[in-house]
Amino acid sequence: MTSASQLELPSELQQELQSVVLLRLGDRRFAIAANQISELVAPSRIFRFPHRSSNVEGVILRRGRIVPVCEVAERLLGKRILDRRFYLIALRRYASQSEWIALPVTGECELINAEITAPGEDDAPHVSGWISHDGNVIEVLNVVALTTPQPSNDEARS
Amino acid sequence: MRLAPRPKPAALKSEQIILFRVGGALFAISSASVQEVKSVDSLAGAAAEIKNSGIKKVRHALERDDQTLFVVNGTMHFSLPLTPGTLVFILYETRTALLIDRxxxxxxxxxxxxLPSAFSGPERLWYRGLTALDQTVVPVVSPxxxxxxxxxxxxxxAVAEKSALQNAAANALTPQGEPAK
Structure with a gap:
């Protein structure tokens, strides 16, 4: 018997179903690989203190841990969303370790299996692929790129 | 995958801290870092004004134990709404005197x-970390x-320049060749 890998199938046929979590932000849906997601939690009190990390709103307490809340709507939708219903707790990799972050979302999330298509050259860095679901094409998000602070206009010019 | 509970430290070591407010915000500092707490009024005659240093959060310096301490306005340091500071923390092993509300x-x-790695700005220098107290999260400042x-x-x-100008003024001569008063 010949295995699939021995047949050297074209890449589009080698795609396998992967678990992704569908999330809603405003009127748009996005996906994140399920293995990067811990849980969906109801809004809890957000604690704020002085800092200069523009993409961090504050922190929440979750199971004895202090988890930073990372604002992503502005990058994905071009505007902040005040109406939020849940926090999606995701694993974010840093240089030497991984840490949990909380992503505010505006609707319930859904776990599905889907084929992920690789991103195109013109896609933004926060797009790690695409899935097709319910007749919609949905961005699969790269959590690292999405939550890496963007240089300010001044920094970018210099 | 579920968020695992935080692993319990082998031995909980308690650290005494002082909770204080600056610009309405709550902070903590290790009490071992605070050498002395003084009221602003008690420093009124001892603090020398500093101008033109370019460091807006420092307006005064104190001479103490043969070294110059700089009074850092906590509200300006943390970019908080300005409030009249009433107390000053003299911090051990630093040249900082911190002006706080209460x-x-x-x-x-x-x-x-x-501090979670998501925080990537100067706050990484400001804070030793975060602690949860009575269901509140408080940043613990680094002295x-x-x-x-x-x-x-x-x-x-700026202090050296001011001192040099004062010395020059003291040594200046009048047009008649007499020391200026």
Whole structure:
């Protein structure tokens, strides 16, 4: 018997179903690989203190841990969303370790299996692929790129 | 995958802290870092004004034990709404005297969590970490985080310049060749 890998199938046929979590932000849906997601939690009190990390709103307490809340709507939708219903707790990799972050979302999330298509050259860095679901094409998000602070206009010019 | 509960430290070591407010915000500092707490009024005659250092959060310096301490306005350091400071923390092993609104209370913490890596700005220097107290999260300030080496250099230069101008004025002669008063 010949295995699939021995047949050297074209890449589009080698795609396998992967678990992704569908999330809603405003009127748009996005996906994140399920293995990067811990849980969906109801809004809890957000604690704020002085800092200069523009993409961090504050922190929440979750199971004895202090988890930073990372604002992503502005990058994905071009505007902040005040109406939020849940926090999606995701694993974010840093240089030497991984840490949990909380992503505010505006609707319930859904776990599905889907084929992920690789991103195109013109896609933004926060797009790690695409899935097709319910007749919609949905961005699969790269959590690292999405939550890496963007240089300010001044920094970018210099 | 579920968020695993935080692993319990082998031995909980309690650390005495002072909770204090600056610009309405709550902070903590290790009580072992605070050498002395003084009222602003008690420093009125001892503090020398510093101008033109370029460091807006420092307006005064104190001479203490043969070294110059710089009074850092906590509200300006943290970019908080300006409030009239009433107390000054003299911090051990730094050249910082921190102007604060008031002391909330003294308590102890048993766990200090490192500042999450999502925080990538100067706050990484400002804070030793975060602690949860009574279902509230409080940043624990680092005594070394109020003045950078570059800021200290500029402040020392401003103090030296002021001292030189004062000496020059003291040694200046009148047109008649007499020492100026």
């Amino acid at each position: 002391i909330e209370k003294m308590t102890s913490m048993t766990h200090l969590q490192a 070394d985080g109020f003045l950078t080496a570059d800021e200290l250099f500029l402040l020392d230069a």
